[in-house]
Every structure is written in C-alpha cells, then in structure tokens.
Amino acid sequence: MKEGLVIKSTGSWYTVKTSDGTIHDCRIKGRFRMEGIRTTNPISVGDIVEFNEDKDANVIVKIKDRKNYIIRKSTNLSKSSQIIAANIDHAFLIVTVNYPLTTTTFIDRFLAAAEAYNIPVNLVFNKVDRYRPNDMERLAELKGIYESIGYKCYEISAKEGTHLEIIREALKGKINLLSGHSGVGKSTLINHIQPGLELKTGEISESHSSGKHTTTFSEMFELDFGGYIIDTPGIRGFGTFNMEKEEMSHFFLEIFKISNSCQFNNCTHMHEPKCAVKEAVEIGKISMTRYESYLGMIMEDEDSKYRI
Known part of the structure; x- marks a missing residue:
C-alpha cells in the first residue's frame, strides 16, 4: 500500500505523486462510485489517496480526509456536483473585465463557495494591457467593491508579464487553485x-467574446520557487451546492457583518422590516450587485442547473 498526492485527473485515470517524487498512474476502485458520493468525480486533484500497486494497474482504494474542497453544481444532469479541487491553501480567481466578460454574478458565486469551505481567495484582474478607458473605469469600480469587503485584488497582464512578481510571492509555498472562465488567461499566466510547462493557450472568439476550452482536465504543477498550482478547465457557470438558504448570508462577508443589526435574528434581508442589510444597500454601503447575487442564490431553485 502506498500513499500519494493526486496531481492530475482525467475522470477515469489519476496521476499520483508519492513523497519520494515517483509518479504512478492509477485507476479508481469501482465501489467508490456506489457509496453515495453524488459527484461526477469522487476523486479530485489535491486529494491524498492510498493505492495498491499491481502489474496491470495501480488501484486507488482510499481517499484520506480532506481539509477542504471547492465544489459546484455539475452541468451533467445525472449527477449533482463536481469537485473542482481539494486540500487548497489559496484560490485565485482570474477575472477579465472584457475579452471575455466575467460577471459579478460569477465572481460572487465563486467567492461564496470558497467562503463556505474556508478557502481564502484573491481576485486577479488580467488583460489590463487591452483595456480601454471605460474598461479601466469598470476595473476600478470592481476593485473598490471587493477590496472594501476584504478581498485582495491584483491587476496584471499575463501576456506582457506585468506585476507577475506579486503573484509569484502570493503563490509561494502553498497549494494554489487558479480558476475562472475559459479565455481569461489562466494557462498564459501559469x-x-x-x-x-508550455501549456496550450487559446484565442478569444471575437464574435462571441468568449474563450475556447484549452484545459480539459484539472492538473497540479509543482513550482520551482515552492508550492503547487492547480490549473482547472474554464468554468462557464458556477452553481452553488449544498448551501442552506438560512446560512447563505454567512458567505457574503459584508452582509453577514451588517446583519447583526437587523431587527430579526433570522432575517432573510428580503422583505423584513428594519433590515439593516437593505438599508445598507440603499445608502451604498453594500454593493447592489453583491446584494443581487445574494438574492439570486437564496431564491435559486434547487433543481436548477447552474448559473453564470
């Protein structure tokens, strides 16, 4: 029996790295898919697993307890969720104001999911070399919203190599997840x-202002200055999973903080009188886009597929 870190997942085969640096190709034991784990991928990149060596195929027989993971509703209607990565020290959401557009709805859903599983997140605004004056104004507006909440925001150009030394320092010594829409420049940044590494990069579709998928599965890469970076397939939508509606406000830090001043302890911040959160939205203390994201999540139909 050996133990190792899953550094690559294709859905059917897994690349596992042991403590001595040896790489092993493994498959999953069939019963994992029958133990009530309602995910498209019961094992994910970042998992610590135990496996048996075999001359025909190495077989994973146990997943060690995870300290955290980030999960989303699957776009596959036959399953309920998809684990993006596990045992993460830090997540970096790559955002583009344009080329393609990353919506605040997507950003807020990702942040809420990370908060639910205690994963720190930084926002990395990429492609600043391409931004026109109106794009720069939007960038400043978004940074103002998220920095006021407490999220660190970085402005970079992966293509030009601008400000990447700050990103390297933030990644050092940690297991880091990079996520975002297709086309935001994750592979170029890595x-x-x-x-x-020479990861494949793709061009943006000018007609649809969206990116093509160049990463088809999650993979973890070791950094020569210390730590790991997890590259994930571009995410089109990010539906929330396994979040109770009465707890939803806990994952919006500024809403949760102000909710202590609401008249009712169980205030949903929708229709109750003397709601401190609604008052904060009205005076601009809480961003309207953040409040709308919160409402969208709390009112979401459990059977819905996912949201962008």
Whole structure:
C-alpha cells in the first residue's frame, strides 16, 4: 500500500505523486462510485489517496480526509456536483473585465463557495494591457467593491508579464487553485509563472467574446520557487451546492457583518422590516450587485442547473 498526492485527473485515470517524487498512474476502485458520493468525480486533484500497486494497474482504494474542497453544481444532469479541487491553501480567481466578460454574478458565486469551505481567495484582474478607458473605469469600480469587503485584488497582464512578481510571492509555498472562465488567461499566466510547462493557450472568439476550452482536465504543477498550482478547465457557470438558504448570508462577508443589526435574528434581508442589510444597500454601503447575487442564490431553485 502506498500513499500519494493526486496531481492530475482525467475522470477515469489519476496521476499520483508519492513523497519520494515517483509518479504512478492509477485507476479508481469501482465501489467508490456506489457509496453515495453524488459527484461526477469522487476523486479530485489535491486529494491524498492510498493505492495498491499491481502489474496491470495501480488501484486507488482510499481517499484520506480532506481539509477542504471547492465544489459546484455539475452541468451533467445525472449527477449533482463536481469537485473542482481539494486540500487548497489559496484560490485565485482570474477575472477579465472584457475579452471575455466575467460577471459579478460569477465572481460572487465563486467567492461564496470558497467562503463556505474556508478557502481564502484573491481576485486577479488580467488583460489590463487591452483595456480601454471605460474598461479601466469598470476595473476600478470592481476593485473598490471587493477590496472594501476584504478581498485582495491584483491587476496584471499575463501576456506582457506585468506585476507577475506579486503573484509569484502570493503563490509561494502553498497549494494554489487558479480558476475562472475559459479565455481569461489562466494557462498564459501559469506559463509565465512556471517557465517550461508550455501549456496550450487559446484565442478569444471575437464574435462571441468568449474563450475556447484549452484545459480539459484539472492538473497540479509543482513550482520551482515552492508550492503547487492547480490549473482547472474554464468554468462557464458556477452553481452553488449544498448551501442552506438560512446560512447563505454567512458567505457574503459584508452582509453577514451588517446583519447583526437587523431587527430579526433570522432575517432573510428580503422583505423584513428594519433590515439593516437593505438599508445598507440603499445608502451604498453594500454593493447592489453583491446584494443581487445574494438574492439570486437564496431564491435559486434547487433543481436548477447552474448559473453564470
């Protein structure tokens, strides 16, 4: 029996790295899919697993307890969720104001999911080299919203290599998840941060202002300055999963903080009188887009697929 870290997942085969640096190709034991784990991928990148060596195929027989993971509703209607990665020290959401557009709805859903599983998140605004004056105004507006909540925000150009030394320092010594829509520049950023990987990058569709999927499965790469970086397939939508409606406000930090001043302890911040959250929205203390994201999540139909 050996133990190792899952550094690559294709859905059917898993690449596992042991403590001595040896790489093993493993498959999953069939019963994992029959133990009530309602996910499309019962094992994910970042998992610590135990496996048996076999001349025909190495077989994973146990998943060690996870300290955390980030999960979303699956776009596959036959399953209920997809684990993006596990045992994460830090997540970096790559955001583009344009080329393609990342919506505040998507940002807020990702942040809420990360808060639910105690994963720190930084926002990385990429492609600033392409931004026109109105794009820069929008960038400043978004940074103002999220920095006021407490999220660190970085402005970079992965293509030009601008401000990447700050990102390298933030990644050092940690297991880091990079996520975002297709086309936001995740692969370009990783290629700059860790030369030699030569990850495939794609062009943006000018007609649809969206990116093409160039990463088809999650993979973890070791950084030569210490730590790991997890590259994930571009996410089109991010539906919330396994969040109780009465707890939803806990995952919006500024809403949760102000909710202590609401008249009712169980205030939903929708229709109750003397709601401190609604008052804060009216005076601009809480962003309207954040409040709308909260309402969208709390009112979401459990059977709905996912949201962008």
